[in-house]
Amino acid sequence: MATAATTSAAAIPTGGGGRRQHPHPRRLHRLRLPAQAAAAAAASSPSTSSSSSSSSTPAEGGGRLVAELVGAFNELTGRMGEGLATSSSSRLLFRALKLALPALRDGDGGRALARALAIAASLADLQMDAEVISAGILREALDAGAISMRDVKSEIGISTAHLLHESLRLKHAPSKLDVLDDESASALRKFCLSYYDIRAVILELALKLDMMRHLDCLPRYLQRIKSLEVLKIYAPLAHAVGAGNLSLELEDLSFRYLFPHSYDHIDQWLRSQETENKLLIDSYKEQLLQALKDDDELSQIVQDISIQGRYKSRFSTMKKLVKDGRKPEEVNDILALRVILEPRCDGSSLDWGPRACHRTHEIIQAMWKEVPGRTKDYVTRPKENGYQSLHVAIDVSEPGKMRPLMEIQIRTKEMHKFAVGGEASHSLYKGGLTDPGEAKRLKAIMLAAAELAAMRLRDLPASDQGDSNCTNRAFCQLDKNGDGRISIEELTEVMEDLGAGGKDAKELMHLLDANSDGSLSSDEFEAFQRQIELMRSLDDKDDRYRKILKEKLQTIDSAGLIQVYRKQLGDKLLVS
Numbered sequence: 001m002a003t004a005a006t007t008s009a010a011a012i013p014t015g016g017g018g019r020r021q022h023p024h025p026r027r028l029h030r031l032r033l034p035a036q037a038a039a040a041a042a043a044s045s046p047s048t049s050s051s052s053s054s055s056s057t058p059a060e061g062g063g064r065l066v067a068e069l070v071g072a073f074n075e076l077t078g079r080m081g082e083g084l085a086t087s088s089s090s091r092l093l094f095r096a097l098k099l100a101l102p103a104l105r106d107g108d109g110g111r112a113l114a115r116a117l118a119i120a121a122s123l124a125d126l127q128m129d130a131e132v133i134s135a136g137i138l139r140e141a142l143d144a145g146a147i148s149m150r151d152v153k154s155e156i157g158i159s160t161a162h163l164l165h166e167s168l169r170l171k172h173a174p175s176k177l178d179v180l181d182d183e184s185a186s187a188l189r190k191f192c193l194s195y196y197d198i199r200a201v202i203l204e205l206a207l208k209l210d211m212m213r214h215l216d217c218l219p220r221y222l223q224r225i226k227s228l229e230v231l232k233i234y235a236p237l238a239h240a241v242g243a244g245n246l247s248l249e250l251e252d253l254s255f256r257y258l259f260p261h262s263y264d265h266i267d268q269w270l271r272s273q274e275t276e277n278k279l280l281i282d283s284y285k286e287q288l289l290q291a292l293k294d295d296d297e298l299s300q301i302v303q304d305i306s307i308q309g310r311y312k313s314r315f316s317t318m319k320k321l322v323k324d325g326r327k328p329e330e331v332n333d334i335l336a337l338r339v340i341l342e343p344r345c346d347g348s349s350l351d352w353g354p355r356a357c358h359r360t361h362e363i364i365q366a367m368w369k370e371v372p373g374r375t376k377d378y379v380t381r382p383k384e385n386g387y388q389s390l391h392v393a394i395d396v397s398e399p400g401k402m403r404p405l406m407e408i409q410i411r412t413k414e415m416h417k418f419a420v421g422g423e424a425s426h427s428l429y430k431g432g433l434t435d436p437g438e439a440k441r442l443k444a445i446m447l448a449a450a451e452l453a454a455m456r457l458r459d460l461p462a463s464d465q466g467d468s469n470c471t472n473r474a475f476c477q478l479d480k481n482g483d484g485r486i487s488i489e490e491l492t493e494v495m496e497d498l499g500a501g502g503k504d505a506k507e508l509m510h511l512l513d514a515n516s517d518g519s520l521s522s523d524e525f526e527a528f529q530r531q532i533e534l535m536r537s538l539d540d541k542d543d544r545y546r547k548i549l550k551e552k553l554q555t556i557d558s559a560g561l562i563q564v565y566r567k568q569l570g571d572k573l574l575v576s
């Protein structure tokens with residue numbers, strides 16, 4: 001099924017410039033420098049400004065590249081799910097990083113590499129396979145013309161090239177629309193879901209998320225065009241493919257740029273109580289879980305209980321306000337819990353589900369104040385679309401402390417599955433896909449694509465390069481012959497791939513080879529990895545401080561010191 005969504009190899013264009021052959025090692029912006037290499041570089045190079053590329057030592061350039069490669073590889077494999085970071089996946093990811101790093105290191109003032117790695121991290125967090133993550137890294141280099149599709153085909157593999165080809169076709173899809181009205185946006189969403197490899201759609205979504213997170217750099221009119229596109233097409237698309245959190249972030253970011261004043265209004269209101277309310281949600285969740293587990297009747301009829309909590313998003317709150325002119329404090333699902341019960345199968349044909357839901361309701365009534373008239377029992381009387389769940393609202397205010405109501409949804413695992421993926425699915429309910437047949441087809445495509453990816457990336461037998469029981473993935477990628485040591489030849493090979501020379505490899509070996517036996521043991525390599533980790537964490541802190549400073553400067557700017565003065569002056573004029 002998914003093969004219908006992919007194209008033949010012959011159709012893949014080889015556009016973009018040819019790959020630079022071993023570019024001269026130059027300084028990498030944002031590159032994390034291992035401490036020893038940093039010390040060596042500092043000793044030999046008095047200038048540390050980023051424009052001093054010509055004064056950087058070979059060890060600095062080469063050492064930094066290997067450090068960046070290993071650091072990025074470790075971070076991404078760490079974020080990937082246990083089952084996903086297999087040895088063939090590791091090899092693929094390592095090759096993609098090796099191809100992309102030298103191509104991206106100087107692009108867009110150093111931003112290109114950071115962007116590629118951020119996109120890869122989002123894809124790893126979404127539990128995408130190594131092929132999608134690799135395509136995310138390579139897409140940036142392809143867009144910049146630093147590598148070509150032919151490079152991807154020959155150095156990474158045909159299926160990653162296919163995926164990239166799909167994602168490039170998808171990139172241009174919205175520009176085919178003349179008018180971005182609801183109807184054409186919905187048609188485009190359906191088109192994307194039924195025609196393209198679903199993994200290319202997810203890659204596109206991760207790219208959009210990164211774009212939205214950095215929209216400040218664009219002029220105002222472009223911010224609005226991009227936000228509208230994201231709100232109409234990509235956020236619902238993310239919802240439809242089950243990437244709920246990504247969809248919420250895309251919606252909130254678009255909302256912020258499209259309607260800054262209403263966004264600020266809602267944001268301030270939600271933010272003013274966010275920390276307290278999130279703690280409250282956690283505490284109610286714990287109390288309820290304990291009470292349900294302690295109940296004898298419930299224990300007899302259910303085998304598992306789980307509770308999810310959520311604080312409502314900015315955009316979803318805004319929609320409630322405009323729907324019927326409610327005030328924020330009248331939105332009754334700002335604080336929300338959902339109880340999911342798994343009834344026991346005792347061999348009889350009795351369905352314990354409805355009783356379990358009602359017993360849970362009774363326990364809640366005994367614990368907290370239920371708001372009369374707000375209870376909806378879709379368990380006894382399902383909605384027309386088949387949706388089943390029991391909803392109650394409870395009053396969590398305390399004397400002198402008014403709070404929004406808390407919604408609690410109670411359902412069985414089966415009812416939940418139907419609400420998420422069936423004909424009453426949340427995608428249909430909110431995602432703008434109105435045709436149940438479409439949703440079923442989408443699910444089938446997703447499953448088939450995931451199966452194909454798993455087949456391609458399935459671990460080869462243990463004899464394959466002997467790294468199937470490898471404990472340090474990065475070490476195994478560098479130790480090509482699997483003899484348990486990284487030789488100078490192995491280090492030279494990877495450094496040459498990264499664009500640095502053999503001399504750099506010798507100097508790096510000299511720095512890291514603590515017992516001077518001419519090769520790196522796994523212990524010596526682990527010491528190097530610890531230094532990389534340390535430098536990366538320092539770098540992240542730097543980034544965080546830079547961001548806080550930028551936000552502070554912006555607040556002053558947008559609150560407008562001039563406006564503050566003007567208001568004070570205005571007040572004075574009124575008084576006199």
Ligand SMILES: Nc1nc2c(ncn2[C@@H]2O[C@H](COP(=O)(O)OP(=O)(O)OP(=O)(O)O)[C@@H](O)[C@H]2O)c(=O)[nH]1
Pocket residue numbers: 332333376383385387391419420424425426429
């Ligand atoms: N997946 C799915 N969820 C639904 C459906 N209907 C309701 N829900 C969920 O239940 C919540 C509350 O729905 P109702 O109890 O019907 O309340 P309502 O009248 O829409 O309530 P408010 O508009 O929140 O005042 C919604 O916010 C959804 O989270 C449905 O058909 N499918």
Ligand SMILES: Nc1ncnc2c1ncn2[C@@H]1O[C@H](COP(=O)(O)OP(=O)(O)OP(=O)(O)O)[C@@H](O)[C@H]1O
Pocket residue numbers: 244308309310312313316333336337338407408409426
């Ligand atoms: N009571 C709840 N407990 C836990 N999660 C919930 C609850 N209600 C909704 N969610 C989840 O929160 C996410 C965001 O949903 P959102 O608040 O935007 O919509 P909604 O509450 O389902 O619909 P509506 O805006 O119509 O009330 C979705 O994944 C949804 O399933």
Ligand SMILES: [Ca+2]
Pocket residue numbers: 333
């Ligand atoms: Ca709701």
Ligand SMILES: [Ca+2]
Pocket residue numbers: 479480481482483484485486487490
């Ligand atoms: Ca070796």
